[in-house]
Structure formats: structure tokens, C-alpha cells
Amino acid sequence: xxxxxxxxxxxxKVLERLAVKNFKQPNLVDEIIQLDERRRLTQNQxxxxxxxxxxxxxxxxxxxxxGKKEEAEALKATTGAFKGEVQTLNEQLSSxxxxxxxxxxxxxxxPHISVPQGSTPEExxxxxxxxxxxxxxxxxxxxxxxxxxxxxxxxxxxxxxxxAGFPVYKGKGAKLQRALISFFLDEAEKAGYSEVMLPxxxxxxxxxxxxxxxxxxxxxxxxxEDKLYLIPTAEVPxxxxxxDVILKADELPVRNCGYTPCFRREAGSxxxxxxxxxRLHQFDKVEIVQVVHPDSSYDVIEQMSEHVQGLLxxxxxxxxxxxxxxxxxxxxxxxxxxxxxxxxAQQRWLEVSSVSNFETFxxxxxxxxxxxxxxxxxLAHTLNGSALALPRIxxxxxxxNQTEKGIKIPEVxxxxxKFEWID
RNA sequence: GGAGAGGUGUCUGAGUGGUCGAAAGAGCACGCCUGGAAAGUGUGUAUACGCCAAAAGUGUAUCGAGGGUUCGAAUCCCUCCCUCUCCGCCA
Numbered sequence: 428x429x430x431x432x433x434x435x436x437x438x439x440k441v442l443e444r445l446a447v448k449n450f451k452q453p454n455l456v457d458e459i460i461q462l463d464e465r466r467r468l469t470q471n472q473x474x475x476x477x478x479x480x481x482x483x484x485x486x487x488x489x490x491x492x493x494g495k496k497e498e499a500e501a502l503k504a505t506t507g508a509f510k511g512e513v514q515t516l517n518e519q520l521s522s523x524x525x526x527x528x529x530x531x532x533x534x535x536x537x538p539h540i541s542v543p544q545g546s547t548p549e550e551x552x553x554x555x556x557x558x559x560x561x562x563x564x565x566x567x568x569x570x571x572x573x574x575x576x577x578x579x580x581x582x583x584x585x586x587x588x589x590x591a592g593f594p595v596y597k598g599k600g601a602k603l604q605r606a607l608i609s610f611f612l613d614e615a616e617k618a619g620y621s622e623v624m625l626p627x628x629x630x631x632x633x634x635x636x637x638x639x640x641x642x643x644x645x646x647x648x649x650x651x652e653d654k655l656y657l658i659p660t661a662e663v664p665x666x667x668x669x670x671d672v673i674l675k676a677d678e679l680p681v682r683n684c685g686y687t688p689c690f691r692r693e694a695g696s697x698x699x700x701x702x703x704x705x706r707l708h709q710f711d712k713v714e715i716v717q718v719v720h721p722d723s724s725y726d727v728i729e730q731m732s733e734h735v736q737g738l739l740x741x742x743x744x745x746x747x748x749x750x751x752x753x754x755x756x757x758x759x760x761x762x763x764x765x766x767x768x769x770x771x772a773q774q775r776w777l778e779v780s781s782v783s784n785f786e787t788f789x790x791x792x793x794x795x796x797x798x799x800x801x802x803x804x805x806l807a808h809t810l811n812g813s814a815l816a817l818p819r820i821x822x823x824x825x826x827x828n829q830t831e832k833g834i835k836i837p838e839v840x841x842x843x844x845k846f847e848w849i850d
Numbered sequence: 851g852g853a854g855a856g857g858u859g860u861c862u863g864a865g866u867g868g869u870c871g872a873a874a875g876a877g878c879a880c881g882c883c884u885g886g887a888a889a890g891u892g893u894g895u896a897u898a899c900g901c902c903a904a905a906a907g908u909g910u911a912u913c914g915a916g917g918g919u920u921c922g923a924a925u926c927c928c929u930c931c932c933u934c935u936c937c938g939c940c941a
Contacts, residue, residue: 470900474910481910484922488868499921506921673897794898804897 428638428792429534430806431463431527444537447753449546455530462527469523473516480509532641536788538753539725539762545752554764556747557736561771561827569772570822571703573829574600577849582703592693592708599849603824603836604711606843607817608686611713611738615684615814618734620715623685625664628655633667636793638759638785648690657690661714662811666789669718673804674797680727681718684814686711704818705777712816716809718795721786724808725762728784731812732764735780738815741839744823745769747776761786764812768819772826777819782812825849 434441434456442453483506490499543552574580579600585593596604612622634640634656639647648657658664665683674681689712700706715734719727732748739746751763760783767776787806790796796804828835833850841847 467900470910474900477911478909480921484920485868487921491868503921510921 428532428788429537430787430791431459431531434531434534435460435463441537445534447538447542447544448535448756449754450535452533455533459527459530459534462523462530466520466523466527469516469520473513473520476509476512476516480506480513483509535758536761536785538756538760539784539786541750542756542762543750543752546754547752548755550752551749551755551765552752554748554750557740557745560745560769563771563827563829567772567826567829569703570770570825573825573834574703577834579603579825579849580704590708592706594704594707599844599846602844602846603821603840603849604817606840607815607820608711608713609843610840611814612684612686614738614741615713615715615734618682618715620682620684623665623668623683625658625661625685625687627658627664627687627690628653629658629663629667630655633663633670636667636670637663637789638792639663642758646692648692658687659691660689660813661685661687661712662716665714665716666718666809666811667793669795669807669809670793672793672795674718674795674807676720676798676800679718679720679797679807680723682715683717684713684715686713688712689816704822707818710816710818713814714811715814716811718790718807718809720797721805721808724784724786724810727808728762728764728782728810731782731810731814732766735766735782735812735814739766739768739779742820742824742837744820744827746779757781757783759783759785759788761788766815768823770819770823770826772829773822777823779819779823780813780815783810785809785811 429441438456438460441456445453445456483502487499487502487506490496490502543550545551568576571580571582574582577600578598579596581595581597582591584595585591588595616622628650631640631654634644634647639656639659644656647659649655650657664687665685668683669681688709690709691707693706693708704710715731717727717731736746736748746766746768749765749767751760751765756763763781763783765778766780766782767778769775770777786808789809790806793809795807795809797807799805824837825834828837833848836844836847836849
């Protein structure tokens with residue numbers, strides 16, 4: 428959520444930046460500015476009347492104590508008008524605030540200056556392209572066939588007990604999941620992130636805090652009876668740990684990592700691109716989150732990007748880094764890097780991580796502040812990234828490492844899997 | 851799920867209709883004291899939104915949340931949320 432005061436003071440810049448995101452309703456900005464003006468005017472009036480009413484009430488109290496009953500009664504008679512006036516103004520103020528709030532949550536975050544203009548994934552900027560694409564033999568199999576061949580993942584069983592998009596991992600397939608989770612958590616810990624284990628269901632306030640609500644409720648599973656949402660990512664519970672918090676300056680940066688399953692309804696996509704592990708309703712992910720001083724967030728996003736790249740390098744997976752263009756970026760982000768691994772058997776790139784700087788967009792909703800050098804409260808910057816999401820890592824790992832004698836496990840994982848081959 | 855008790859500032863905790871944004875203590879910050887520290891001592895110590903060019907200042911709101919009664923609510927009433935104790939259930 429953008430700050431009203433910022434919009435008020437930077438109308439032109441806001442419009443210019445929104446255009447990079449291809450925002451469709453630029454007139455919303457002026458509506459917000461006007462609503463804000465009316466809001467301030469109304470509050471000013473109401474405060475004035477309240478001040479008079481308070482002064483009168485105080486005086487009545489003093490008269491009562493002094494025993495001057497008649498004078499008190501006489502004053503009482505004059506205060507009736509205030510009450511009605513305050514009530515009217517208060518109703519106006521509430522409805523203005525509500526209207527303002529409804530509109531301001533429709534504005535996406537402003538993209539950083541480095542974000543390229545564009546509206547489709549093809550217009551994302553390739554920042555780096557590391558690792559050579561492996562040449563697989565002509566009879567190389569896609570991961571869903573490898574998963575079946577080596578009895579690692581049973582998609583049909585998942586359909587039976589739950590539905591499509593809920594795979595069952597078996598044997599070495601299950602162990603590989605566990606190994607990757609432990610490996611990612613250990614690496615995050617080494618990089619200074621402290622681990623948290625979190626609820627998988629969150630309330631509405633948390634969904635609002637990180638920006639999933641009110642916009643994207645259709646993408647989350649919802650338990651209506653208890654008004655709880657299944658988390659689409661650990662970003663939601665981790666970042667919301669700091670909702671309504673004022674941090675001391677020396678508590679920054681906050682670094683947390685956490686493993687959780689993630690649940691996404693992802694309605695309405697079918698075909699080869701969602702085959703196998705490519706797109707699931709439930710998947711596992713290790714997430715890294717930072718809360719930082721606004722001056723450092725763009726350095727920190729580079730660090731986080733490097734951390735994620737380090738994981739891919741250690742796993743020996745070819746990958747590239749994209750800087751998302753305005754149109755392909757999420758609603759809440761100011762800058763996003765996507766990391767994609769090359770799936771040799773499918774001959775396409777698979778997104779395995781997304782690292783974003785949200786600047787104050789989330790912290791404004793979360794009321795996540797810190798006390799700055801002047802001792803004043805200031806919104807912190809939040810960032811997060813997947814480090815990493817498992818399914819597509821597993822997909823590329825299986826595909827790229829297939830050999831005639833089986834699938835070779837990357838060396839860094841062997842201490843975790845305790846086997847070197849899937850065969 | 852049933853019965854009872856309770857939710858006050860960073861914390862403990864007073865406060866049952868007016869002088870209460872809120873006693874007192876602790877903590878924290880700064881100063882004095884000290885060779886240095888402790889002790890002692892003094893001062894300060896919530897957030898948001900307005901007004902003001904801004905600082906200073908000042909107005910309003912906030913004592914779990916939302917409504918109500920009243921000239922006036924932390925205090926009385928209603929609804930909801932949460933915590934604790936006991937019972938029930940249970941990995």
C-alpha cells in the first residue's frame with residue numbers, strides 16, 4: 428500500500444511509475460488525492476468541534492465540583508449541538524476514510540527505476556545466464572516419466588486421496604525432498620538467517636499485511652468456518668511476525684528463514700506446462716525474509732539474489748536471472764529477480780525462485796516501523812525470496828542428471844540423502 | 851466444547867463517571883556524581899492523524915476491538931476477540 432502523503436506530494440512521479448507497470452486506472456491517483464483533501468478538511472472540522480465539546484464538558488465538571496449546579500445545567504443545555512455535529516462529521520470522516528482505503532489498496536507498488544518497461548514475460552531482462560545447458564541423449568525423459576520409472580513420485584495416488592496437483596513422494600523421492608529442505612535451511616542459516624517454524628494457516632489481517640488480500644483471495648484455500656487461509660508462501664506468516672512492530676534501529680536487519688508447505692489454488696491452467704511437478708497445489712519451499720533499513724534494501728536484494736544463485740551453483744543446475752519487467756511483476760513488488768533453471772528434457776526454463784524488494788509497500792500495511800536516527804518512527808523495507816522452491820528443482824535435477832545407470836545426486840546433497848544414485 | 855476470572859503504556863501494576871494519556875515502581879535514554887563502574891540523584895521516556903513552510907507548539911483519537919448510555923467513559927451497558935484457571939476431549 429502506498430502512503431497517501433507520498434502520493435499527495437509526488438503525483439507526477441507516481442503516475443509515471445505506475446505507467447511502467449501498465450496500470451490501467453491512472454485517474455485513481457487524482458481521486459485518491461481529492462479524497463485525502465476532503466478527509467483532512469473533515470478531520471480538521473471535527474477536531475475543532477470536539478475541542479469545543481471537550482472544553483465545555485471540562486467546565487461543567489469544574490462547576491459541579493464548585494457546587495454551581497445552575498450554571499452547570501445552563502452550560503449543559505448549550506452542548507447538545509456539539510454532539511450532533513461531531514457525530515455527523517465523524518460519519519463523514521469514516522466514510523471518506525473507507526472510500527480512500529478502498530481505492531488506495533488498488534494501487535500497485537511503484538516499480539524501481541531499474542525496472543524495464545514491458546507487459547509480457549518475453550520483455551523481462553536477462554541479467555545473467557550462467558551454466559551451460561547439458562546435452563542429454565535423444566532418449567532423455569521428462570521428470571514425470573523419470574519419477575514413475577524410479578518410483579519417486581506418485582501423482583495418481585495424490586489424485587486419489589486429494590486431487591490433481593497433490594503429489595505423493597515415495598522412497599528416495601521422499602528422502603530427496605527432505606534432503607533439499609535441510610540443505611536449503613542449513614545454507615540460509617550459514618548466510619545469517621535464523622530459522623522459524625510457522626503456522627500454515629493465517630488470519631485475514633496477515634493476508635492483508637503482505638498483500639494477498641483483498642485482491643487475491645481466489646488464489647488461496649480458505650477455511651470459512653474459522654476464517655483462516657492456507658498460506659500460499661511462508662512469506663505471509665514470516666513477514667507478519669513483524670506486523671504492528673516498532674523495531675529499534677540496531678535490530679535491523681532482521682533475517683528469517685523458514686520451511687513450509689505452500690498451498691495454491693492456481694485455478695484455470697492446464698496442458699503440458701503444468702504437467703508433473705511444473706505446477707502444483709501443494710509444494711514445499713524454503714523462504715528467506717529480511718526487514719531492513721530503507722537505505723540498504725537495494726544492496727540487500729543483490730545479496731539475496733546471490734544467495735539463491737549460490738544454491739543453484741552448488742546443486743550444479745544451469746540457471747539464468749531475470750529482472751522482471753513492469754507488466755510481469757507482482758502487485759506488491761518494487762523490484763523482482765526471477766531465477767530460472769534450464770530443464771533439459773523439457774527444453775524450457777522453469778522459475779524456481781523469485782526475490783523481491785517491497786520497499787514500504789508491505790510495511791505500510793503491516794505498520795512495521797523502526798526508530799530512525801532522529802528517534803522518529805519510519806517504515807522499514809521488506810524483502811523476500813524463495814531459497815528455494817522444491818518441485819521444479821526436483822524436476823530439473825532429475826532431468827538434467829539422468830544417465831544410463833540412474834540419476835546422479837549432486838555432491839552437496841549426498842550428506843543429506845545418504846545415497847548417491849537414484850537407480 | 852462447559853464453568854469461572856481477566857485483558858491498562860516496554861514490563862509489573864494502581865485506577866469503578868470529571869482535575870486520567872493515565873499513579874507508583876522497574877526498565878531504557880541523557881545529565882550530575884565517580885579515577886572508572888555500581889549505588890545515589892535529576893530530567894526525559896506511547897502511537898496515529900490533523901493544523902503549521904518546518905522546528906517549537908498545538909488539536910483530535912486511542913486503556914483488547916467495535917457499538918451504546920452520558921454534557922463528560924479506562925471506569926457503566928451490549929456484541930465480538932483474546933488470555934488464564936478448572937472440567938471435558940485429545941497427538
